Amino acid sequence: MKTKKNIIMVALGLMLVNVLLVFSSCEKRPNEEKQRRHDNEVAFNAYADSTNFKKASVDGSTAYVYMRWITNGTGTEHPIATSRVEVHYQTYRLVGNIMVDGNYNSEKPARITLYRNEKDKAITGFRIALQNMVIGDECEFIVPWYLAYGEKGVPASGANLIAIPSYSALRFIVKLSGIIPEEEDKK
Numbered sequence: 001m002k003t004k005k006n007i008i009m010v011a012l013g014l015m016l017v018n019v020l021l022v023f024s025s026c027e028k029r030p031n032e033e034k035q036r037r038h039d040n041e042v043a044f045n046a047y048a049d050s051t052n053f054k055k056a057s058v059d060g061s062t063a064y065v066y067m068r069w070i071t072n073g074t075g076t077e078h079p080i081a082t083s084r085v086e087v088h089y090q091t092y093r094l095v096g097n098i099m100v101d102g103n104y105n106s107e108k109p110a111r112i113t114l115y116r117n118e119k120d121k122a123i124t125g126f127r128i129a130l131q132n133m134v135i136g137d138e139c140e141f142i143v144p145w146y147l148a149y150g151e152k153g154v155p156a157s158g159a160n161l162i163a164i165p166s167y168s169a170l171r172f173i174v175k176l177s178g179i180i181p182e183e184e185d186k187k
Contacts, residue, residue, distance in 0.1 A: 033151075033166055033167060036095075036165060036166065036167045036168070037145065037166075037167035039095050040094060040095055040144075040145050040167050040168055040169040041144070041145070041169075043094045043095050043169055044066075044094065044142060044144045044145075044169045047066040047142050048066075050066070050068075052068045053066040053067060053068045053140075053142065054066070054067055054068075055067075056128060056129060056132040056141070057128060058081075058127075058128055058131050058132075061128070063124060063125075063128060063147055064128065065125045065128050065129050065141045065142060065143050065144070065147065066141060066142040067129055067132060067139050067140070067141040067142075068139060068140045068141070069137060069138070069139050070138040070139060070140060070173070071136070071137065071138035071175075072136070072137060073133070073134045073135050073136020073137040073138075073176065074134075074135070074136050075134035075135030075136050075137070075176075076134060077134060077135065077179060078131055078132070078133065078134055079114060079130050079131055079133070079176070079179050080114075080131065081114060081115050081127065081131065082113075082114060082115055082116060083113075083114050083130075083179050083180070084111060084112065084113045084114070084179075084180040085111070085112055085114065085130060085176060085177075085178065085179055085180065086109035086110070086111055086112075086176075086177040086178040086179075086180065087109055087110055087112060087130075087174050087175060087176055087177060088103055088104045088106070088109050088110070088174070088175045088177060089101075089102050089103060089104060089110065089172055089173065089174040089175070090102035090104045090172065090173045090174075091170055091171075091172055092170065092171040092172075093164060093165075093168050093169075093170060093171075094142060094168070094169035094170055094171045095168070095169065097171070098162060099162070100162045100163075100164055100170075101162075104173065104175075109177040109178070111180065112126075114126075114127045114130060114131070115127060123143065123147065123148050123149065123170075124147040124148075125141070125143030125144065125147035125148055125170070126143065126172065128147070129141040129143070129172065129174065130174070130176065133174070133176045134176065135176055135177070135178060135179065136175075136176065137175070137176050138173070138174070138175040138176075139172075139173070139174055140171065140172065140173050140174075141171070141172050141174070142169065142170075142171050142172075143169060143170045143171075143172065144169050145166075145167045145168055145169050148164070148168060148169065148170045149164050149166075149168065150166070150167075151166050151167060152166055153165045153166040153167075153168060
């Protein structure tokens with residue numbers, strides 16, 4: 001009888017330990033995310049006082065990114081919200097300066113749709129920056145987490161070998177090679 005009681009007590013003890021471990025691991029993630037959000041906001045806001053970067057937005061919006069022109073293009077036309085563009089780019093997580101994506105050194109530019117519908121669109125910060133560029137511009141721009149992938153982030157998969165965690169501000173280096181004419185886009 002005592003053995004059965006001891007077994008029950010040990011089982012209850014183990015269950016209690018498991019419950020405590022589950023709750024403690026649940027607490028860890030929100031604290032990590034809170035710290036990541038804070039670190040990324042501090043890193044983004046550090047550009048506010050920079051004389052090299054300027055705030056860039058699009059008409060009618062209070063959303064902005066910080067931009068710096070590396071090379072000024074000779075073009076006169078800016079992409080519009082629904083444009084498809086050809087770009088060479090590198091994407092970095094702002095905190096840690098970890099490269100997560102890009103085709104900058106390839107011969108062929110990437111074709112990117114700024115916005116056509118909810119499934120066929122670039123992140124908001126990328127769209128804002130591109131609409132402030134002309135063909136030939138090469139820019140570096142800083143995108144806050146809420147104009148990037150937000151509180152969800154992007155898991156590592158397929159071509160994305162490195163994840164973009166939630167609340168990650170991003171740094172881009174982009175050369176705008178072309179704006180794809182609507183007629184060609186429909187082919």
